[in-house]
Amino acid sequence: MTTAPASLMQAYERIQPDLKQVSAILDAELQSDQPELTELLEHLSRFRGKMLRPAILLLTARATGQVHTTHLGLAAVVEMFHLATLVHDDILDEARMRRGAQTINQGWGNEAAIMLGDWLISHAYHLCSRYGSQWASLEISSVAHRVCQGELMQLTRRGELAIGPDDYFEIITAKTAALIGLAARLGAHFNEACAEMEQACWDYGIDMGIAFQIADDVLDLVGDEQEAGKTLRSDLAEGKATLPLIHYLRSADPAHAERIRTLLDGHPLTDRGGRQVRLPQPIAPDRLTEARRLLLDSGCIESARAAARTYVESAKARLACLPETEAKADLRALADYVLVRDR
Ligand code: FPP
Ligand code: MG
Helix, strand or coil: CCCCCHHHHHHHHHHHHHHHHHHHHHHHHCCCCCHHHHHHHHHHHHHCCCCHHHHHHHHHHHHHCCCCHHHHHHHHHHHHHHHHHHHHHHHHCCCCEECCEECHHHHHCHHHHHHHHHHHHHHHHHHHHHCCCHHHHHHHHHHHHHHHHHHHHHHHCCCCCCCCHHHHHHHHHHHHHHHHHHHHHHHHHCCCCCHHHHHHHHHHHHHHHHHHHHHHHHHHHHCCHHHHCCCCCCCCCCCCCCHHHHHHHHHCCHHHHHHHHHHCCCCCCECCCCCECCCCCCCCHHHHHHHHHHHHHCCHHHHHHHHHHHHHHHHHHHHHHCCCCHHHHHHHHHHHHCCCCCC
């Protein structure tokens, strides 16, 4: 398992007291007197990992001024929102494991997982409105739309191997980067930072989020499930064209490109009206193994990693207009971490 670099540990140490307060808000809010829900919420507390989004929000707050009570509350809102998306994502991906524990859908079934995700998202809106900022409520709901649109686009384009980099970047910007961008922006906004700094924080979050999702998609192909603590190898099986495959299809010789297309042809189904519903039929395990081997033996994992590196460098450069503070250095350390994480 990769050890976190010292600069990242220091960044987390500096915001530890604030992160503890955010955790306390989450502990207090993720409670219910309904036993069925209590059991689910207790299990969900295991899904709280590095709290990357709250950490980014707290650091952009520090980098543009100080951390206020509203920042702490909104950091909890952002994490709750994120937890809701994970619970629903695991249903869609039929994932069995998340953060080393069983997923809600695996342990309690899809219906319970749908309702828990709904409970979390509605509670996140409720908590947000308690902080009295109509602006924050509007921004959070607009990001929620974007996340859902990204997921819908990914879903409807399953099995479509012709998807190009533009579509891929549109999907991951919406499903992953928008929430990270918002977290970064909230830190600056509630310090009344100038428009340029608020924009810089948003851009930092977007670039970092894109790098994060590329790294996550590489991890799906190369990672170890036990170390990652989550179900891997699902993207090819689900017909999701991620950056390594997109690079492969553009750089491989015609014979290899044709071979991987044949291996991954999930024969999109058609509905009664003859329209493609693009739900791929399951691809046999031996075909998935061969397709994965073709990707690993090519340079496309490295070229996807290089793309992630470019976004990390861009994220760091976006912070140029912020004053040189410890918090700004910590934001850079967080961005670098995206490239070395193995879970
Ligand atoms: C992770 O993708 C998934 C997301 C970043 C977003 C998921 C969002 C939804 C399912 C929409 C739900 C929306 C609301 C508002 C509740 P991944 O499968 O690539 O990552 P993973 O490897 O961590 O599973
Ligand atoms: Mg998933």
